[in-house]
Amino acid sequence: MSVSAGPAAKTFRMEESYAAINQLYQERGWTDGLPIVPPTEDAVAAVLRYTDRAPREVVAVLPPRQGEATVERLAINTVMAGARPEYFPVILTAIEALADPAFNLDSIQATTHPVAPILIVNGPIARELGINSGYNAFGQGFQANLTIGRAVRLILMNVGGGLPGTGDRATQGSPAKIAYCVAENEEANPWEPLHVEAGFPLETSTVTVNGCEGPHNIQDHYSYTGLGVLKVIAGAMGQAGSNNLLGAGTPLLSLGPEHAATIARDGYSKRQVKEFLYEHARYPLRLLGDEYRHYLVERRKVADADDTMVPIVRTPDDILVIVAGGAGKHSCWQPTFGDQTRPARRVISRRDGTPLAKVSDLRRSP
Amino acid sequence: MLEQKGIPSVVMGTLEFEQLAKLESKNRGLADLPLALIPHPLGGIPEDEAIKKADLVIDVVVKALTR
Numbered sequence: 445m446s447v448s449a450g451p452a453a454k455t456f457r458m459e460e461s462y463a464a465i466n467q468l469y470q471e472r473g474w475t476d477g478l479p480i481v482p483p484t485e486d487a488v489a490a491v492l493r494y495t496d497r498a499p500r501e502v503v504a505v506l507p508p509r510q511g512e513a514t515v516e517r518l519a520i521n522t523v524m525a526g527a528r529p530e531y532f533p534v535i536l537t538a539i540e541a542l543a544d545p546a547f548n549l550d551s552i553q554a555t556t557h558p559v560a561p562i563l564i565v566n567g568p569i570a571r572e573l574g575i576n577s578g579y580n581a582f583g584q585g586f587q588a589n590l591t592i593g594r595a596v597r598l599i600l601m602n603v604g605g606g607l608p609g610t611g612d613r614a615t616q617g618s619p620a621k622i623a624y625c626v627a628e629n630e631e632a633n634p635w636e637p638l639h640v641e642a643g644f645p646l647e648t649s650t651v652t653v654n655g656c657e658g659p660h661n662i663q664d665h666y667s668y669t670g671l672g673v674l675k676v677i678a679g680a681m682g683q684a685g686s687n688n689l690l691g692a693g694t695p696l697l698s699l700g701p702e703h704a705a706t707i708a709r710d711g712y713s714k715r716q717v718k719e720f721l722y723e724h725a726r727y728p729l730r731l732l733g734d735e736y737r738h739y740l741v742e743r744r745k746v747a748d749a750d751d752t753m754v755p756i757v758r759t760p761d762d763i764l765v766i767v768a769g770g771a772g773k774h775s776c777w778q779p780t781f782g783d784q785t786r787p788a789r790r791v792i793s794r795r796d797g798t799p800l801a802k803v804s805d806l807r808r809s810p
Numbered sequence: 811m812l813e814q815k816g817i818p819s820v821v822m823g824t825l826e827f828e829q830l831a832k833l834e835s836k837n838r839g840l841a842d843l844p845l846a847l848i849p850h851p852l853g854g855i856p857e858d859e860a861i862k863k864a865d866l867v868i869d870v871v872v873k874a875l876t877r
Contacts, residue, residue, distance in 0.1 A: 507837070508833055509837055510837040510838060554830055605833075610833065613827065656867075745836065
């Protein structure tokens, strides 16, 4: 297999203090605004021990700069993000998924919409690396979630050129653009997890990317039936102002374990959850302003009638459902960038495509 | 891309995004891709205003597509 080789990274010598080095990275625009861990030769070499690829192999070409994402450049940003070397296979796999044409990284990088690629990690490697799927799954406190997510953002900025105000034109942006990585809570999932639903064995580890907004909370402490919970979720998802109402796409529902358990106990399969939400997560056309209504009638061909309920997806299958979080009566949904992006998924594997059972199998001695 | 397949193309956008359009064109090896740029914004304006803005660049679009 021929592999294109990108440029080798430059090494430079700095005698200055840690504070001075960080100041230089800030001034040159090489960071997300937070301090970085200096990517010394030894630290980068330690990351490269967790791949069987050559340092100059080009994993992807990232827009808008059309920057060549060499293995070495990915490793450098991995160090800068504060990630542990063993996280590298997940980061590299995520970049491969983001480069899938269906994901449309060009638009995700440059748009005014506050979209960020969420990384959903499934399978045993998520547990091996301690990627949090429980309490505060989308929040702070876990090195794997925060630094894997941050490494991907640094790569999108430093290699892809997604810099605020130039290559990234987000009107307001979102905290989700700092770090957005989660594991699915497979133990608490009453149905098949995301990767198994897609046809992979339970013991295969995957990274799924989806172009999402940050989490929108759905609180329901009062319903004790699956139908009751689903009605509240449908009400939350069928909101005005999302790109999904405007133009469909593949929104994500992240069910808290207790909501998932209540819904499953009452006999709903995951497919039936999607069918219910397809039918009921809708917004009344009559409540929208005239101009917005006109757009939906002209472009989405919805019936121009006061009883029209506008769906947020084209088919039930376009709704992604995962289980994440700890105890409590909260779920959330993540609207997406809309119809111009699709989720992409890659298996965490060796270079020859063999799935990895655990990342420690890859580790090479110094 | 259409232009690279020999089909004359033009990018329409607002002046607010001129820098991004030029950056992306250049990075994809299409530094001379014609741009038809109108005053910002394009979204959130009435149809008659949108038509007035289109009138400002219609000659650029015709020229670009009939190269």
